[in-house]
Amino acid sequence: MLLWIAKERGVSREQALRDLLDAHVAEQSGCAEGDRLSHISTVLHYPPRPPGRQSDGRVRLSLRLDEGVAELASSMSLRLPGQALRRAFEDYASRPLTDAVVTAIARARPFVDEGLEGLPPLLRQRETQGLWRLTVAATLTLAEQQVVLSRPTDPTTAVLRGQDVAWHDPWRFAVALHLARRLLIGPQSAASRHMLWEQGDEFELLRFDFERTEDFDHPLLRGLSWPHRDLQGRGGAAVWRAERSLALERFATWMTGPTGTSTTVDPPEWEVTVPEGWHGRPPVAEKGQLSSQEQADVDAGRLVHIEVGDQSVLWPYGESGSPVRGIDAVGAGAGSIAPAELVELILIRTEDVGRRLRVPAATACELGFIPPAERDALVVAAEVETHAEIARVLTEASEPELWALRAAAHAPERFARIARRAGMQCFIVRPTWTWYVDSVPEVLAAGASREQLLWLGGGMRRLQRMALEDSMRSAALRAYWLGQPDIPDDM
Known part of the structure; x- marks a missing residue:
């Protein structure tokens, strides 16, 4: 045509x-x-889409626009x-x-x-x-x-x-x-x-x-x-997404009103607590319009602007009345994210998320968390574990994968891909250092550098996403059992 x-x-x-x-x-x-x-x-x-990896016959069109x-x-x-x-x-x-x-x-x-x-x-x-x-x-x-x-x-x-x-x-x-x-x-x-x-x-x-x-x-x-x-799990995940959307709306409403110091965001059912001395306040102008200074603070990421209907709030201000130091760096590290979800990220605790921040060893050294000697020790330890994992897979592999696996034994990433395609588990161990962080406010209070806060924002965003995915996955798994007959405990 x-x-x-x-x-x-x-x-x-x-x-x-x-x-x-x-x-x-x-x-x-x-x-x-x-x-x-x-x-x-x-x-x-x-x-x-045809099943598996088959081509559907379409050809990608290259075009300069x-x-x-x-x-x-x-x-x-x-x-x-x-x-x-x-x-x-x-x-x-x-x-x-x-x-x-x-x-x-x-x-x-x-x-x-x-x-x-x-x-x-x-x-x-x-x-x-x-x-x-x-x-x-x-x-x-x-x-x-x-x-x-x-x-x-x-x-x-x-x-x-x-x-x-x-x-x-x-x-x-x-x-x-x-x-x-x-x-x-x-x-x-x-x-x-x-x-x-x-x-x-x-x-x-x-x-x-x-x-x-x-x-x-x-x-x-x-x-x-x-x-x-069975598509029942997809329906359960859709219900979870609907409830999560409403949970963020309720959380944003809570932020814009006369709030207490804590509330629960459900799903995924975690409690968020505002640190002592932190507060939000409505824009100084009428009808939610921002002053030039407020707009500059929002544009620079020093404040988060949350709007719900005709209500809005700028957050967080500290006890001095100025924006809390470091919020801009955390937000920049978190990337593109809705205002309410950014506030949630700042206030959640790693204990509630159920994970710790694991910083690549090289990055941890660059950020000043560990000296070069500790970085090198982490790299060596990870290599030893990875080679042990490769050796384990080779002992369990059979033809025809064995030859391809042996050829890739010194390229761990490629080795792992070949093993997984063959249906075998293979874990590549990466050198990381654990950053024992309780929450973002804790790190801000400790006076972390901007570079550390940038990484913290991205790291917390990853933890937040993984926790949300786990929660949605649980909702999907529960949905599989809806309508299924009860199985007696003694069977």
Whole structure:
């Protein structure tokens, strides 16, 4: 299709695509978000990913674009609830630039992939969101149904239905394709598209029915069945994400109000305590506007600005009335993070997280924690343990992996990859030094250097993420047992 357009215009394929994408970006920029267009293939993640490591036959297109065009095009492309903004596990990955490219081509010369015949090539993004919301309703797991059906007015239900927590799986896109064929092909397609756009009473009634379907007994769902693999855990994780979103909202509200010194953030159910002498205060100007000095402190990371509705607070100020020293370095080390989650990171304790900060030996030496001799001793000890692990794996390996493992015995990382592909456990020991930190305020009070605080921010962010992942994983594992028969203790 692109070659045909290029030949018609008398330009190279690359120039044709650049022109199409420039025109697409200009057109999309003038549209409201819901009116922006997306191609049906990216809406449905079609063609589906083949099993294993097989290729799906698509070829990556190399293209030189003017600076900022790719980012702008991607920012206006489709992202369904639950899909990541950037890199993610493949089931949760969006295709922003792919969506922009295929949509730009289809606007010039409409096309539909083989297998999607009869479907409209382009949909407005509000229509795609409606189709996805119906897909979610039709594929609720037991953990999600437990919330949605028993607590229809609960905030968690509202988040599950309408916010960015949905689980993804190729099967869910297969259900979306099934619904698209039922709704968007035939004489009723115009009315169906209107329903998906309006999302009014007719839409809500259909979603209500889908949420209560048993064995896909609704006329629009007949022919569907649950896959052989168990997806209940993904539903449990989605409920956890909904509850976590609400927990952060409650925490932000607590920060902006007349608070005590501690509160619990659940999930993951850890207590945070504000150090003595630390406090927040509302902006000096009315209606939450910041003064020039307050704005400068926020921009520099010296203060965190938390806003909830018409309430806002700047945090943390110390006893002197100035921002607490070192918060900017911790925040810079933590990277991109929501304000409430940054405050949580600063206030949580490593004891509650259940992990310690492990600093690479070379970094610990550079930061002044240990002398070179101790660094070298840690490196030697790690090498000894790693070689012992390699020797253990070699004694347990069998042909045909043994030859490849022996050839990689002096390259531990490659050795470990080969062993894991063969189904064997192999742990590479890295030289690290344990930083016995209780909390960020403790390190700030001790007068740590800026370089140490930068590393601390990144280290605490990693601990925070791992603890949250553990909590979500536990919720997913619990969801697997919903609806399962009880097993007597004596069996």
